[in-house]
């Protein structure tokens with residue numbers, strides 16, 4: 253210790269007279285950016301596949317319209333956030349997943365993601381109306397729905413909380429070696445939360461099998477993305493964590509499914525997390541109690557007319573030779589399913605008082 257100190261002082265005294273500038277220390281080598289997946293191509297769907305995408309998107313739309321009506325009638329209490337306009341996102345992405353193997357987690361705008369994962373509309377509607385037969389036994393409501401056997405982990409009311417939870421699900425996939433991937437959805441507003449970036453950092457360090465999906469519907473409650481985000485190109489938000497990002501047209505189910513193919517293959521192969529930004533739009537207010545004074549009717553109407561995801565596919569189906577009659581019958585059948593779900597929910601009993609303390613904790617204490 254003493255010797256080191258004296259040799260340092262000797263060096264200082266000899267260089268003092270010469271006034272030589274100190275040589276700069278060599279810069280540490282930068283960790284190279286990791287490879288990126290190829291640019292996704294639009295998915296080439298067969299007639300049957302495209303019909304199935306259409307059916308699933310229409311089911312979400314009609315279901316949400318009915319949920320809006322039931323809310324207006326006072327049959328749904330609390331908050332209710334509709335997914336109308338965003339249908340192509342959940343359908344395009346989740347159609348590329350394996351139910352039961354992969355996991356999905358999202359925020360409170362969750363009805364569409366559940367329907368896209370094949371969960372019975374009756375169980376979802378019964379949950380919205382607070383009935384015992386609901387998927388969370390009527391005690392979770394619109395924002396808190398789960399299906400553990402299908403790998404659907406909610407349904408979370410705290411903005412952004414699903415992102416670190418999703419990293420946890422991805423960690424479980426990796427740790428157990430079950431080959432699954434996690435899709436964690438969050439909004440443009442949630443993308444400004446600190447916990448999102450802590451999750452990005454750990455997910456990249458541990459190369460977790462997770463696809464972070466930003467559903468950029470342009471608004472966080474009444475605040476537009478440009479007013480709230482210094483960097484509004486949200487697909488770039490993972491770059492400083494070396495997570496590659498891809499921007500996708502979220503109003504085109506074939507573009508979404510194409511991006512999902514690329515993302516799932518990349519992440520499942522153990523290449524680490526990926527970020528997708530889906531550019532989309534919500535037609536309704538933030539929730540059923542939103543007067544939507546922050547945007548004009550014309551703005552909403554223009555998107556409906558030019559970019560509606562369901563209309564887009566309907567036109568493609570017609571080009572493929574699907575008869576208008578077949579599409580009408582499909583719509584009829586879907587309206588029937590949704591009406592049955594609403595009738596089921598209205599007639600189902602509310603949870604018994606004895607259920608007040610069940611399903612709160614995993615075990616009995």
Ligand SMILES: Cc1ncc(C[n+]2csc(CCOP(=O)(O)OP(=O)(O)O)c2C)c(N)n1
Pocket residue numbers: 361409410411412438439440441442443469471472473538
């Ligand atoms: C931690 C937290 N902060 C604030 C809120 C209130 N809040 C509910 S939704 C929301 C906006 C989120 O917008 P975005 O992430 O874009 O999702 P979108 O509603 O558009 O799907 C806010 C601020 C909340 N629920 N949790």
Ligand SMILES: [Mg+2]
Pocket residue numbers: 439440441467468469470471472473
């Ligand atoms: Mg938003």
